[in-house]
Amino acid sequence: MESTGPQGNPDRPHTGRRRNEATHQAILDAALRLLGESGGANITIDAIARAAGVGKQTVYRWWPSKGAVLLEALTERSLREVPMPDSGSLRDDLLAVVESTFLSTQRNPTGPALRSLVREAARDPHLAELLRTFTAQRRTAVRELLARGLKRGDLPAGADLDLMVDQFYGVFWYRFLLGHAPLDKQSAERLTDSILRAE
Amino acid sequence: MESTGPQGNPDRPHTGRRRNEATHQAILDAALRLLGESGGANITIDAIARAAGVGKQTVYRWWPSKGAVLLEALTERSLREVPMPDSGSLRDDLLAVVESTFLSTQRNPTGPALRSLVREAARDPHLAELLRTFTAQRRTAVRELLARGLKRGDLPAGADLDLMVDQFYGVFWYRFLLGHAPLDKQSAERLTDSILRAE
Amino acid sequence: MESTGPQGNPDRPHTGRRRNEATHQAILDAALRLLGESGGANITIDAIARAAGVGKQTVYRWWPSKGAVLLEALTERSLREVPMPDSGSLRDDLLAVVESTFLSTQRNPTGPALRSLVREAARDPHLAELLRTFTAQRRTAVRELLARGLKRGDLPAGADLDLMVDQFYGVFWYRFLLGHAPLDKQSAERLTDSILRAE
Amino acid sequence: MESTGPQGNPDRPHTGRRRNEATHQAILDAALRLLGESGGANITIDAIARAAGVGKQTVYRWWPSKGAVLLEALTERSLREVPMPDSGSLRDDLLAVVESTFLSTQRNPTGPALRSLVREAARDPHLAELLRTFTAQRRTAVRELLARGLKRGDLPAGADLDLMVDQFYGVFWYRFLLGHAPLDKQSAERLTDSILRAE
DNA sequence: ATTTAATCGAGACGGTACGTCATGTCTTCGG
DNA sequence: CCGAAGACATGACGTACCGTCTCGATTAAAT
Incomplete structure (x- = not known):
């Protein structure tokens, strides 16, 4: 139910820039908004990314599939x-x-x-x-x-x-x-x- | 539930080649086979047509959508x-x-x-x-x-x-x-x- | 130097829709125009296709690479x-x-x-x-x-x-x-x- | 032709860690090696950085573009x-x-x-x-x-x-x-x- | 027998979305 | 401050299907 991005090697504390939580939320927000607005139309990753002001790659980095984004969006907010x-x-x-x-x-x-x-x-x-x-x-x-x-x-x-x-x-x-x-x-x-x- | 192809002008009895029933059945057979075999994979019209040895247009001529083919295939045989x-x-x-x-x-x-x-x-x-x-x-x-x-x-x-x-x-x-x-x-x-x- | 699309089986005369020459030319025209206008900027297949009012796939169908389009465009017209x-x-x-x-x-x-x-x-x-x-x-x-x-x-x-x-x-x-x-x-x-x- | 990184304030002798010459050389070595090995393939900054065991940013800090690295690598060694x-x-x-x-x-x-x-x-x-x-x-x-x-x-x-x-x-x-x-x-x-x- | 028209397999066409890749910038942390 | 690791926005890539269209060949009723 949760985004399961890259897992650092547990031996090494962590290196590199951390996940941007604002971006994370922006994606979920955008996904939920599109889910609600789409009157049956398909939701594309591109649309979610654009609506969230985010690169497609950033979505793919943290969720294995479009559906995972949608499900997390729903469970975080509505369910x-x-x-x-x-x-x-x-x-x-x-x-x-x-x-x-x-x-x-x-x-x-x-x-x-x-x-x-x-x-x-x-x-x-x-x-x-x-x-x-x-x-x-x-x-x-x-x-x-x-x-x-x-x-x-x-x-x-x-x-x-x-x-x-x-x-x-x-x-x-x-x-x-x-x-x-x-x-x-x-x-x-x-x-x-x-x-x-x-x- | 049934294929509903072109309707000739009712004023004129009919002219031209008739629908090929063997083709009709071949499409349904192919559709059912693919439905059963596809382990979750998508079924494309192209695939049905190719499996039936038929042109894509022949499918579209007789069924309004891919789903109509699939449904007729199922109801004709299994349901x-x-x-x-x-x-x-x-x-x-x-x-x-x-x-x-x-x-x-x-x-x-x-x-x-x-x-x-x-x-x-x-x-x-x-x-x-x-x-x-x-x-x-x-x-x-x-x-x-x-x-x-x-x-x-x-x-x-x-x-x-x-x-x-x-x-x-x-x-x-x-x-x-x-x-x-x-x-x-x-x-x-x-x-x-x-x-x-x-x- | 020439577009070398699909070659039909020589045993069979030909089947299916033929190549649209207007489209062919539109692509070459667009490519040449973009080549001339691009002041060093990259030319993308998307751009050529859009400028020619054509689907990307149509370009890929007839030319093995972007370069082949450009070369044919140049040799057909300028060289x-x-x-x-x-x-x-x-x-x-x-x-x-x-x-x-x-x-x-x-x-x-x-x-x-x-x-x-x-x-x-x-x-x-x-x-x-x-x-x-x-x-x-x-x-x-x-x-x-x-x-x-x-x-x-x-x-x-x-x-x-x-x-x-x-x-x-x-x-x-x-x-x-x-x-x-x-x-x-x-x-x-x-x-x-x-x-x-x-x- | 030479790497032209950040210029410290001339009023102040210098503060902070100095440029690591070994890293500098490692980048040039890696660049030259990749230049020679790449049989036509593209050389990415990522690849150079990885081959040199260096962060991408370290490359960008000292050279204005990928090309500058490559050229310096070549002129330092071969030309x-x-x-x-x-x-x-x-x-x-x-x-x-x-x-x-x-x-x-x-x-x-x-x-x-x-x-x-x-x-x-x-x-x-x-x-x-x-x-x-x-x-x-x-x-x-x-x-x-x-x-x-x-x-x-x-x-x-x-x-x-x-x-x-x-x-x-x-x-x-x-x-x-x-x-x-x-x-x-x-x-x-x-x-x-x-x-x-x-x- | 000839004409007329709808069928057929094949496949080109304009689109849309896909998931991947490389770019150059940025942020974080340990040394 | 330096260096590594890596997240980030951007944008092109080449592929897969979609549903429509065009081709020449075939087939069968109406003339």
């Missing part, structure tokens, strides 16, 4: 917004996650940017892998939320937590990417109750 | 395999659909080809639209299956059929594309029961 | 102007060649273009080879001019024709590229007489 | 070898210069290095100017050699000394750079006699 609550009530916790996940896509630039990100991942194996890691983290977090509920007895003993997690994220992504059904408060509530009722 | 049964038992019907959908991805070249198709759809708006239509048809079919169950009283009156459909296809695509969980008989059964229990 | 006369008088013939060679560099865009060409040849081995061939042809032509004089008895029997040729072209290029001495009518006459007197 | 004799015999003197000039190109790394130098000069205006100055010095030296002969009456009164000089260096560079004729003892003698005979 922090999903909390992982622990209120004591399973339904409240799950609903909070589902609802904030659903509603985060309504905001700019998160929604369009996320869509662009998935589009990029489709042709960038590197980004695909990063995205896989990112979603796995989310699944794990929700699974733990459910596990707490199971421990408290809010779920039947044999509940298939993985399936519950996938029902949440499956419906989310399916609807988000196809856009055939809304991702609003009401549908969040319905989905939450459906998942809890199923087990 | 026929999902039945829409009507046995009288809601669970049996739904399970049959879920199971055949899950298992169809285990076969070659359906699985890899479907993955490639989605990848292509991510950057081809035309194909994305076709894929949206295709998935809508599937959703409608499954919804009708559920509606029959509702009518028979196998589901509670207020059941949210659309959500049930999306839980099925959401989980399916989510797992299919990320590959973090199996799509086998057992998971089909669990998903089916979970969906039916939820309402 | 034709040096005649190889045969008047019966050795001095008249040689003087005509020396003078027209000297004066051709005073014209636009020949002079600047020729200088740019040599500059490009210094870093483009391909062009260097082409230039070597071009100069060899010129040397051969002048050598034959001198050989005719030798046959007529206008030169002593043991005259070193190759040295005479090199004295001409050596002085020409040396002065042309360094620019420390003029290349005018008077210096042409002096050089001619000096060469003839030497043998 | 000293051409003497400007004064034996009293015009032919002997001129022959000595011509011969030593010709033969110096047979040695390593002088020949290849000189060729590389000219190649670099073609795209480095700075080096081109330095080279112009260098060649002008050579021309002046030879011209003075000839002027002595003229004074002694070894040449006719109206002899065009500049032309004679250019015939020497013109033939030399022309043959050296094109490589179509040898630069050996015999051709040195022929050229010398031809030049002297011409006036």
Whole structure:
């Protein structure tokens, strides 16, 4: 999720000019802005570099692929917004996650940017892998939320937590990417109750 | 879903050489083969044409976009395999659909080809639209299956059929594309029961 | 000296769209214009293509290197102007060649273009080879001019024709590229007489 | 021709570390080695710095351009070898210069290095100017050699000394750079006699 | 049988983006 | 201050595909 540029030889402290953090941020800012603005259009490295007032090489130096830039841009800024609550009530916790996940896509630039990100991942194996890691983290977090509920007895003993997690994220992504059904408060509530009722 | 080439002037019966069906099939064959073989690599129109021993223009003459070729190739061959049964038992019907959908991805070249198709759809708006239509048809079919169950009283009156459909296809695509969980008989059964229990 | 694009299989007459001659000429025109205008600045393939209203690939399709374009542009247009006369008088013939060679560099865009060409040849081995061939042809032509004089008895029997040729072209290029001495009518006459007197 | 780095404030004796002569030499050595070894390939500042075990900035601190390094490298080592004799015999003197000039190109790394130098000069205006100055010095030296002969009456009164000089260096560079004729003892003698005979 | 027109394989064309390379300037740190 | 290491903005490079277009040859219905 983080830019992973050149690693100096650990034996030698470091030599040469250090990474310019302002440049780093300018690139992420530009990437996020373009992700949000691009109405489906492709985002080119050239465009990011130009928008950031940066040379292309500087982008390539620090990120292995265009997708890695986009993903870091998104996670740094927009995807922090999903909390992982622990209120004591399973339904409240799950609903909070589902609802904030659903509603985060309504905001700019998160929604369009996320869509662009998935589009990029489709042709960038590197980004695909990063995205896989990112979603796995989310699944794990929700699974733990459910596990707490199971421990408290809010779920039947044999509940298939993985399936519950996938029902949440499956419906989310399916609807988000196809856009055939809304991702609003009401549908969040319905989905939450459906998942809890199923087990 | 079908190739929709030039339409002659309806006032005039027809003149000129007719479409070569062998060529048509050769293109679809080549497209499907490449879809299945491409381990993530991009599929170019050039490559399809060359593999089919055909000029690029011949492809463009009959399909509006690369994606249309790929989608027709897939639907002609591989995606026929999902039945829409009507046995009288809601669970049996739904399970049959879920199971055949899950298992169809285990076969070659359906699985890899479907993955490639989605990848292509991510950057081809035309194909994305076709894929949206295709998935809508599937959703409608499954919804009708559920509606029959509702009518028979196998589901509670207020059941949210659309959500049930999306839980099925959401989980399916989510797992299919990320590959973090199996799509086998057992998971089909669990998903089916979970969906039916939820309402 | 000529663009040597793809050669079709000689067994097969030809297939596919033919080379667009207008495009061909547009590229040569643009190249010559840029050669003449560039006051020492580098000429890029991009610039030639843009000036010709042509895609870069079209340039690369027909010429193996940037230099080949430039050389063909020059030879097609400017370097034709040096005649190889045969008047019966050795001095008249040689003087005509020396003078027209000297004066051709005073014209636009020949002079600047020729200088740019040599500059490009210094870093483009391909062009260097082409230039070597071009100069060899010129040397051969002048050598034959001198050989005719030798046959007529206008030169002593043991005259070193190759040295005479090199004295001409050596002085020409040396002065042309360094620019420390003029290349005018008077210096042409002096050089001619000096060469003839030497043998 | 000499490295002309920062000039300390003359009011103050000197402060800080002095220029490291070993580094200076290492850069010149590396430059000369690369000049000789590069079979036509470009020489980059990076390459010189790396070969000398030196930072790029150290090179830029002491020389205004890549060409200046190369020229200093060559003049420090290889180009000293051409003497400007004064034996009293015009032919002997001129022959000595011509011969030593010709033969110096047979040695390593002088020949290849000189060729590389000219190649670099073609795209480095700075080096081109330095080279112009260098060649002008050579021309002046030879011209003075000839002027002595003229004074002694070894040449006719109206002899065009500049032309004679250019015939020497013109033939030399022309043959050296094109490589179509040898630069050996015999051709040195022929050229010398031809030049002297011409006036 | 001739005309007419659409098909076919082949491939040239104007574009856009790619990822790499070299340039010359700048910054950082240890000596 | 000096020297190494290396980040930085710039801009050209040659390649890959895109979707359109043009070619000559082929094929088949309409005349």
